[in-house]
Each structure stands twice: as C-alpha cells, then as structure tokens.
Amino acid sequence: MWGVVLFEAVLLNAVRGGVGVGMRAGLSSGLSAASGVRWGSVVRHGLSKGLSTLLALALAMTVVAVSAQPAPRSATVPDVWVDADPGCGGAFYADVDDCWALFHAWAMGGERIAGISTVFGNVSGSDAARFARGWMQQLSAAHPLKKMPAIHEGRAQALVNAPHPSSSGEAALAAFLDGFALTPASGGATLLMLGPVSNLASVLQQKPARATVIRRVIMLGGQPPGMSHWLAVNGRLRMRDYNVFKDPQAMAVVLKAGVAIDFVPVQAAFGYWLNADRLRTEVSGQPALQWLTDVGMAWERFWRWGFATPGYPPFDLLASGLLFQPERFFCTEVNARMAMFPSITGDAPGLELAPPAPSQPRAADSRHRRCRLASGDAVDLIRAARDTLNAR
Numbered sequence: 001m002w003g004v005v006l007f008e009a010v011l012l013n014a015v016r017g018g019v020g021v022g023m024r025a026g027l028s029s030g031l032s033a034a035s036g037v038r039w040g041s042v043v044r045h046g047l048s049k050g051l052s053t054l055l056a057l058a059l060a061m062t063v064v065a066v067s068a069q070p071a072p073r074s075a076t077v078p079d080v081w082v083d084a085d086p087g088c089g090g091a092f093y094a095d096v097d098d099c100w101a102l103f104h105a106w107a108m109g110g111e112r113i114a115g116i117s118t119v120f121g122n123v124s125g126s127d128a129a130r131f132a133r134g135w136m137q138q139l140s141a142a143h144p145l146k147k148m149p150a151i152h153e154g155r156a157q158a159l160v161n162a163p164h165p166s167s168s169g170e171a172a173l174a175a176f177l178d179g180f181a182l183t184p185a186s187g188g189a190t191l192l193m194l195g196p197v198s199n200l201a202s203v204l205q206q207k208p209a210r211a212t213v214i215r216r217v218i219m220l221g222g223q224p225p226g227m228s229h230w231l232a233v234n235g236r237l238r239m240r241d242y243n244v245f246k247d248p249q250a251m252a253v254v255l256k257a258g259v260a261i262d263f264v265p266v267q268a269a270f271g272y273w274l275n276a277d278r279l280r281t282e283v284s285g286q287p288a289l290q291w292l293t294d295v296g297m298a299w300e301r302f303w304r305w306g307f308a309t310p311g312y313p314p315f316d317l318l319a320s321g322l323l324f325q326p327e328r329f330f331c332t333e334v335n336a337r338m339a340m341f342p343s344i345t346g347d348a349p350g351l352e353l354a355p356p357a358p359s360q361p362r363a364a365d366s367r368h369r370r371c372r373l374a375s376g377d378a379v380d381l382i383r384a385a386r387d388t389l390n391a392r
C-alpha cells in the first residue's frame with residue numbers, strides 16, 4: 001500500500017536521524033495493553049506506566065468484543081467488490097501486499113467476487129490496472145473460475161483533484177452497487193478496499209443512496225488518537241497511513257456516507273513479517289506463489305535496509321483475511337473520524353479510531369470496528385489460500 005511515497009519516509013528519517021522521536025504518542029501502548037494488539041514491539045510508548053494502566057483498564061471496561069465477520073453468504077452470490085492498487089511488477093519500493101491480498105481473495109472468495117477496480121496509490125493508476133491484470137491472468141491460468149471477474153481501471157488521482165467519476169473503474173463499481181439486489185439473503189454488498197478509497201468516494205458522492213446496499217467496507221487504515229502522523233516502525237523510522245494519507249478527502253466522504261467499516265490498522269500488521277525464506281519453506285508448491293515470492297524480494301530488501309525488519313508486513317493481505325477468514329480475527333467497536341495528527345513536517349489529516357468512552361452512548365458510527373489478526377500468522381492466510389486453490 002505504500003508505493004513511491006514510502007521512500008519519503010525512509011529518506012526523511014535517514015536525513016533527520018530520528019528527530020521527533022519524542023512525538024510518538026503513547027496511547028498506542030495503552031491500546032495494546034487493552035486489546036492485545038501486537039504494537040508493543042514496534043511502537044515505543046510515551047505514557048507513564050500508571051496512565052497506561054488506567055487507560056488499559058478503562059478500555060477493557062468499555063471495549064465491546066464483537067464476534068468476527070458473520071459467515072459469508074452463498075458462494076454463488078457475487079457480493080464482493082475488490083478495489084486495489086497492486087504494485088507487484090513495479091519498482092523495488094512498490095508494495096506487493098495487494099497482490100498477496102488478491103491471491104487470497106481469489107482463492108478464498110472465488111465466485112463471490114463480482115469485479116475488481118484499480119486505483120492509484122502504490123503505483124500510478126495505469127500501472128495498478130496493468131499489474132492487476134497481469135497477476136490475475138497468472139492466477140486464472142492456473143486456477144480458472146467459472147466466471148472471471150473483470151478488472152476495471154479506476155482513478156489515477158485523488159478526489160480533490162477531480163471530484164466527478166470519470167474512469168471505467170468508477171463506472172463499474174457504480175453499476176455493481178446500482179444493480180445489487182439487496183435482499184435478506186444477500187445482506188448487502190461487501191467492499192474490500194485495498195488502496196485509497198477514491199473510487200468508492202466519488203461514486204458515493206455522485207449518488208449517496210448507493211451506500212444503502214453496502215453491508216460492510218473492509219480496509220487497512222486508521223490510527224489511535226494523539227498518535228504521530230508518522231507511524232513508528234522499529235522505534236526509529238516511520239511511515240504514513242497511506243491508504244488514508246493518499247486521499248484523505250475520499251476517506252472523509254466514505255465516513256460521511258455512513259457505511260459500516262471494518263478497519264485493520266496499519267500497525268496491526270507490524271510483527272507479521274513476510275520474507276522469501278519463510279514463504280519458500282512454508283507455502284511453496286505453486287508457480288504463481290513462487291513468482292510473487294520472487295517479486296517480493298526487492299520489497300523485502302527495501303524493508304530490511306530501510307527499517308531493519310526481518311521482512312515486509314502483510315498489510316492489505318490482512319484485510320482480505322478479515323473478510324474471508326474472519327474466525328482468525330478479533331474486532332472491537334470503534335468510533336471513526338477524520339482528525340489532524342501531529343507530524344514533524346506539520347499537522348496532517350488522518351483517520352482516528354477511538355474506542356467509545358465508558359459513559360458514552362453508542363455513536364451513530366459505532367458499527368465501525370477495529371480488527372486484528374488473533375489466531376495464527378499472516379503466512380497461515382497464504383497457506384489457507386494455497387490449499388483452497390489446490391483443492392479447487
């Protein structure tokens with residue numbers, strides 16, 4: 001999900017040598033304590049232990065454990081739309097997480113996937129469509145579906161630069177929503193958003209009633225209140241919440257539309273490292289998997305060099321995991337809103353996810369949830385996808 005702009009984070013931190021370390025907000029440590037999110041290994045806390053404990057206790061009292069995603073509908077109902085900004089095949093700094101997510105969605109979602117739109121983000125809008133087509137052709141050649149979901153090239157720029165739909169990706173997404181048969185059996189459409197939510201925002205802005213057929217949006221993004229705009233990785237280098245940062249206006253439009261959203265925060269992905277050695281050992285056995293493992297090696301080196309991590313985070317793969325393997329995830333209700341986050345380069349808009357206060361009545365947007373992988377590892381998601389494809 002990070003793409004070219006991630007390079008900015010590495011350069012910035014390399015140049016500044018850790019300036020602004022003290023700006024890392026400590027609320028994340030309290031949230032970790034309360035929710036069990038594995039953030040502690042990558043985010044050094046700044047709150048006093050006592051305050052952290054109080055916060056953890058408060059959250060423990062107020063956080064409502066929500067069962068993971070309800071069981072999927074009939075496999076024959078094409079109720080899922082995927083929107084992605086894949087970078088596999090691009091430069092060494094283009095994230096391959098969307099391609100792992102598409103692999104997982106292809107395997108686990110199968111004919112539930114009604115269509116795929118692409119969006120700028122990791123790479124340009126045209127490259128995202130090109131990489132998506134190339135990757136899906138590889139997968140479909142080895143594991144064909146009865147009905148191939150079409151891939152539609154979507155927006156190449158943020159909502160603020162072009163507020164009206166103009167791409168085939170937006171037209172296809174709009175047609176999917178307009179034609180969706182909302183019945184008790186279907187329960188509504190599910191949108192797996194793997195990049196900036198620009199396509200969805202423009203079609204909702206054009207026709208707000210489209211939100212009524214959306215059962216749930218699932219995406220990677222969001223951060224705790226007060227945290228720095230730059231998310232700490234390994235305590236010294238930082239990066240942004242790019243699915244939001246790339247198009248904050250679009251995120252605001254989607255929030256305002258009132259659709260229920262499941263968020264996997266970026267930092268919930270830190271600690272689940274993918275690397276070629278692990279992948280070859282644990283999930284080998286398919287040419288397509290081997291190809292993506294090899295392509296990911298440049299991205300892996302980027303992370304090893306830039307962040308001193310043992311691999312790269314699975315990021316958007318977790319969003320697909322949440323949709324298709326909900327039993328592995330733990331979710332809690334959150335309130336979501338756009339807020340300004342402090343940054344060493346100036347305050348910037350971001351997506352704030354905050355648990356409801358103890359005395360707070362359920363907010364109108366309390367259908368939003370913050371989710372994390374609670375059972376197994378990201379590699380387990382890939383293994384399940386591989387095994388499902390092998391059995392197809």
Ligand SMILES: [Ca+2]
Nearest residue numbers: 001098194195
């Ligand atoms: Ca992405």
